[in-house]
Amino acid sequence: MDWDKLRIFHAVAAAGSLTAAGETLHLSQSAVxxxxxALEDSLTATLFHRHARGLxxxxxxxxxxxxxxxxxxxLDAASARIRDSDDEVFGExxxxxxxxxxxxxxxxxxxxxYNKYPDLKINLMLExxxxxxxxxxxxxxxxxxxxxxxxxxxxxLMSVKMRLYATQDYIDEYGAPENLVGLKGxxxxxxxxxxxxxxxxxxxxxxxxxxxxxxxxxxxxxxxxLQAVLSGLGVGVxxxxxxxxxxxxxRVVQDAESNEVPVYLAYPEELRQSKxxxxxxxxxxxxxxxxxxxxxxxRA
Numbered sequence: 001m002d003w004d005k006l007r008i009f010h011a012v013a014a015a016g017s018l019t020a021a022g023e024t025l026h027l028s029q030s031a032v033x034x035x036x037x038a039l040e041d042s043l044t045a046t047l048f049h050r051h052a053r054g055l056x057x058x059x060x061x062x063x064x065x066x067x068x069x070x071x072x073x074x075l076d077a078a079s080a081r082i083r084d085s086d087d088e089v090f091g092e093x094x095x096x097x098x099x100x101x102x103x104x105x106x107x108x109x110x111x112x113x114y115n116k117y118p119d120l121k122i123n124l125m126l127e128x129x130x131x132x133x134x135x136x137x138x139x140x141x142x143x144x145x146x147x148x149x150x151x152x153x154x155x156x157l158m159s160v161k162m163r164l165y166a167t168q169d170y171i172d173e174y175g176a177p178e179n180l181v182g183l184k185g186x187x188x189x190x191x192x193x194x195x196x197x198x199x200x201x202x203x204x205x206x207x208x209x210x211x212x213x214x215x216x217x218x219x220x221x222x223x224x225x226l227q228a229v230l231s232g233l234g235v236g237v238x239x240x241x242x243x244x245x246x247x248x249x250x251r252v253v254q255d256a257e258s259n260e261v262p263v264y265l266a267y268p269e270e271l272r273q274s275k276x277x278x279x280x281x282x283x284x285x286x287x288x289x290x291x292x293x294x295x296x297x298x299r300a
Contacts, residue, residue, distance in 0.1 A: 005039040008032055009047065010068040013061065016054045073136035090119035093276045097142035100222030101263070102126040105241050106142070106284075113283045120276060128196035128221075133268050140267040140277050142284070144198045147266040155265045155281065158288050160239045162204050162258035165249040170232045176252040177235065180211045183253075187234030188213035195220040204258035205237055244294060 011021040012032060022032045040047050047061035057065055097106060102124060110122060131137035134151050141147070147154055166176060177183050190205045191197055209216070215234070219225050222238060226246070229236035235252060239261075243249060265284060267277050 001042070002039070005035050005042075006064075006068055006071075008035045009039055009064065010072065012036060012048070012055065013057055013065040013068070016056075018055070070135065076136050089117045089275050089279045090121075091276060092121045092123055093140065093280055094123040094125060094138045095140050095142070095280065096125040096127065096131045096138040098128055098144060098221075099126045100239060101142060101144070101241075103223045104226060104239075104245070108245060109287050112287065113280070116283070117279055120279065122280075133266060136268075139271060139274075140265065140280060143264050143266060144261050146262060146264050149266075151269045152266045153269055153272060155285075157263045157265050157284060158241075158292075159260040159262055160241060161260060162201050162237050163240050164208075164235055164252050164256050165229060165238050165242075166235045166252055167230060167232055167248055168250055169248075170234070171250060171252070173232075176250070178253070180208065180253060180256055183208065183211045183213040183235065185214055187215040187217060188237070189217045189219070189225050189228045189234045190237040191222060191225055192218035192220055198261050200259040200261050201237075208237065208256075241291070244291060 008021065008025060008027070011024050012018060015021045015024065018029045018032045018036070021027075022029045025032065036047065043060070043064075045060040046058050047064060048055040049058055095106075103126060107124065110124075113120065113122070125131070125138055130143065130147075131141065132149070133139075133141055133147075134149060142157070144160070146156075164177075174186065177186055188208060190208070191201065193202045193205055213235075217228055217233065219228065222242075225236050225238060226242060228234070229238065229249065230246070238249075240257075243251070265281060267274070267281075271277050
């Protein structure tokens with residue numbers, strides 16, 4: 001099968017248009033069309049349904065497109081390994097983690113990484129769904145549970161617990177619940193149990209709801225929960241790592257907390273020698289060590 005024709009087919013399938021693919025490939029529309037027809041002739045199959053709004057993949061075309069996607073990711077992995085054979089840390093590193101951890105803990109600390117490696121470009125992908133690292137949907141992941149995918153290098157970073165917090169201004173005005181029964185007099189702000197999240201967090205919220213708080217506000221991520229708590233709206237369920245960066249938050253109901261949530265860093269085995277991943281791994285490890293030390297100093 002002609003690699004050049006496959007490259008052109010992949011561009012057309014991704015763009016859904018001969019014209020758009022031609023612009024990406026710097027080819028005329030007629031040249032792209034001829035290559036697609038030649039590929040269809042060689043396969044004796046129709047790859048696209050043609051209509052006024054553009055092109056739609058046929059069933060055979062979809063099979064081929066999935067194959068070219070896999071090929072493209074493998075080529076990206078090979079390219080990354082070649083680039084990482086250099087001593088310098090530069091280029092793009094695609095990092096995936098949850099919205100809460102990425103926005104509340106990781107992003108505020110990235111200046112430390114950029115100060116050390118100014119030529120490194122971080123593509124931070126924040127979402128609750130688990131991306132496929134072996135298929136190169138991302139280079140490295142920070143996840144709230146141990147990854148189950150094969151061919152991954154895993155490193156446990158720390159543990160997180162969900163606890164109850166409110167601002168000092170809120171406590172001064174409305175008081176703090178002394179125990180879980182006292183939640184009946186307060187608005188509980190938490191992540192929706194219908195949102196994608198770890199079982200420990202969902203279970204903790206479900207337990208809190210049995211105490212029938214006066215009102216509740218549910219959000220689909222912890223960043224939204226935090227903003228509502230900071231505005232003085234009520235008592236919020238938040239991960240304990242937010243305390244250092246938001247010292248105006250006060251923990252309430254000291255004995256109420258979720259089970260431990262392990263936090264793992266993971267990346268594909270094939271990127272073991274990656275200088276970019278090593279730099280990111282060391283940065284995260286150093287930041288967590290510093291985070292723990294500051295918390296210990298505060299307790300002391």
